[in-house]
Amino acid sequence: MSKYMIWSRPTEAPVAEREVPAEKTAADKEAAITNDGAKTPGDDSYDSDAISVNAQAGVQNVEAFAKVWTKRDLILAYVTIWCIFFVDAMQQGMSTQLTPYVTSSFQSHSLTAATSIFSSLIGGLFKLPLAKILDIWGRPQGFVAMMISLTIGLIMMAGCNSVETYAAGQVFYWMGYNGITYSISIFIADTSALKNRALMFAFASSPYIITVWIGGPLATAFLNGPGFRWGFGAFAIITPIICSPLMALFYFNYKKARRQGLIPDRNSGRTWSESIKYYIIEFDVAGLFLITAGLAFFLLPFSLYSYQAQGWRAPIIIAFFVVGGLLLIGFVLFEKYVAPKTFMPYELLMDRTVLWACILSGVLFISFYIWDSYFSSFLQVVNNLNVTQTSYVMNIYSIGSCFWSLLVGVAVRWSGRFKWLAVYFGVPVTILGVGLMAHFRQPDVNVGYIIMCQIFIAVAGGTLVICEQMAAMAATTHQYIAVVLAVEGMFANVGGAIGSTVAGAIWNGVFPQRLAEYLPAESQGDLVSIYGSLPTQLSYPVGSPTRIAIQHAYGEAQKIMIIASTVLQAISLVAVIMWRDIKVKDFKQVKGLVV
Structure with a gap:
């Protein structure tokens, strides 16, 4: 394991956990977080290793797990998590490359962005009910439910016979994919000290550094072999298998905690009908x-x-x-x-650090999906890259951001702060990288300049994503970690849906008009098929008048997308400036055996 991972079963803490009741004002919460009136280990009311009696059942259960599992169990859990992220990242990278071919097979290439709108909304908005599932029923139960949803989505995409069925499958897939990654993120937050959490989040996402090189060749192999359907179908089998060890580990430690009396029997006393009514209200x-x-x-x-x-x-x-x-x-x-029961925990959003961390998350995803939605098709049509080469360029963001986030995690652990990284590096470099693409993502421009821009965006993104999550978590207590990360994730996914919407609107408003304007007379009759199919666009030889016309139409649509994406980054700068400069070394947030 990394030399920065420090294993400890604390009996004393230098500063106590900050309990911030939901009904307090933002000023009260800020005072608590900055040590004013905090309980200390010497207070009679404080027990650094006791299970939180006022927490919900799911939080109590995970604290009980932390009291009974061994260092071996925790190491095994993190190794399994890494493997799950590896498989999911490999599948997700492959899926991104396959999507334009799926929509094109139904003559609906222009709906590439639209297929992700509803799935992004559901995937993001479902995190708040999922946060309640994790807190009320437990982390393992939520993880299993999301694995089932992801598998159903893969099966539907494998058997789709229309764009509508594929989009419906994406809803289940993204709800499950986001749910699995979210559930694991909560587990990492439950089992890591705040000062090490950025590094642990970076560790969990590090498989993307490897899978970058696998997604494209894998997509190519399925397209040239059994077809895209088997690409989804194979992972419908692989995913449950790779998730099984973590489920077994959860079950084993749950039974162990029950035997030791740390998890009591809970009987609500409600009938089935009363329970249904209760959960309908509880989950809003x-x-x-x-x-x-x-x-x-x-x-x-x-x-x-x-x-x-x-x-x-x-x-x-x-x-x-x-x-x-x-x-x-x-x-x-x-x-x-x-x-x-309100859907949104508005009292948490009263804290300015939580609110602006969520706003930053939303803006980053809006901006990203505006310039990324048709990037894969652009690289193939304009830069004449094949699917594998396209995947390498597309995944520069994944490999760069995930590698860089490891360095960010070390920097946060070393300095004990995160705001300075976002203000002085993350946002300025993002603006630079996105802004330069308006000039370089055009026909007759060497793809090397696009790669340069992607590297800038990658290292900046790796900084901002880690910092925004740290900001949201550092501003609250363990009991509310699942909720604040759910809100942050909801902003991200809704932002992704808005970004896809804006990209689709610009594409549909600009590309067909420019295509009609630039196409030579002999190709005007094929306008609809060219507009609707990526393989049709690629069928025209490079250098032919029709291919040049298509490339110029791409360039004009892309320029407008990138300008819109760059302008949005002004909000990002405001967001990070609004954060409190919280020193994460100053307080303890979780209990039991942690990293």
């Missing part, structure tokens, strides 16, 4: 439905309007906007006046 099912459906109805028209003869004036497009707007208004009114 109505609120979840309203915001998910509202955002989906409101965002989808931006990608679908070009398929309507009347464009924006088409009745179905207008209906989508009206229904979506009404559902979003209904969500706000329901949450304010009706909901017994």
Whole structure:
């Protein structure tokens, strides 16, 4: 294991865990976090190793796990986590390369961005109910449920016979994929000291450094061999197998904690009907439905309007906007006046560090998906790269950000702070990298300049993602870790959906018009098929008038996307400036045997 991983079963802590009740104001929470009035190990009310009696059952269970597992168990858990991330990252990298070919097989290449909108929304918004599952029922239960969802999604994508079925499969897949990574992130937060947590998050994401080189060749092998369906089907078998050891480890330590009396029998006394009603309220099912459906109805028209003869004036497009707007208004009114349990933990968002960390997360994903949605197709059509080469360029962000995040984790552990990394390095380098792409992502520009921009964005992204998660977690206590990471993840996924929407709107508004303008007369009759299919675009020889016309249409659409993406980064700078400069070495947040 890394020399920076320090194993300890603390009996005394230099500074106590900060318990910040939800009903306190943001000023009270800030005072608690900055040591004002904090309990100390000498206080009678403080026990650094006792299970939190006021915490929810899932939090109590994981603290009981931490009291009974051995160093060997914890090492085995982290090794298994690394393997799960490796397989999921390999599959996800392959899936990204296969998606344009899946949509093109149904003559719907322009819907590449649209297929991810609803799945991004569900994947992000579901994290808040999942946070409650993890806190109320337990970490293992949530992990298993998400593994089942991911497997169902892979099966649906493998058997899809339309873009609609593929998009539905993506909903289950991304809900499961995001849920697994989120559940594991919570486990890492449960089992690591705050000063080491950035390094542990970086360790968990380090498989991307390897899988970068596998996703493209794997996608190529399936496309040239059994087809994209087997690409998804194979991982529907592999994923449950690779997740099994961690589930067994959870089960073994759960039984061990039960035998030692650390996990008591819990009987709610409710009937089945009462339990159903209780969980419908507890998970705010109505609120979840309203915001998910509202955002989906409101965002989808931006990608679908070009398929309507009347464009924006088409009745179905207008209906989508009206229904979506009404559902979003209904969500706000329901949450304010009706909901017994609110969907969003607004009291946590009162803390400015948590709020602006979430805003940064959303902005980064909006910006990323605006310039990334059609990047794979651009590299193949404009730069004439094959699928494998495209995957290498596409994954520079993954390999660079994951490698760099290890260095960021070391820097946070060494300095005990994270804000300075975001303010003086993360945001400025992101603006530089994204802004330069407006000039370099054009026809007749050497792909090396694009690679340079990707490296800038990668090291900056590796800094900002770690720092934003540290900001959200450092501003609260262990009991609320699952919730704040869920809110941060929700902002990220909704941001991804908005980014895909903006990308789709720009693409559908610019690309077909420029294509019609630039295509030579002999290719005008093929406009629809060229617009709708990546293989058709690639079928024209490099240097031919039609291929040059397609490349110039790509360049103009990409330039507008990148300018929009760059302008958004101004919000990122405001966000990181608004954080409190919390010193993570100053307080203890978790109990038991931790890293």
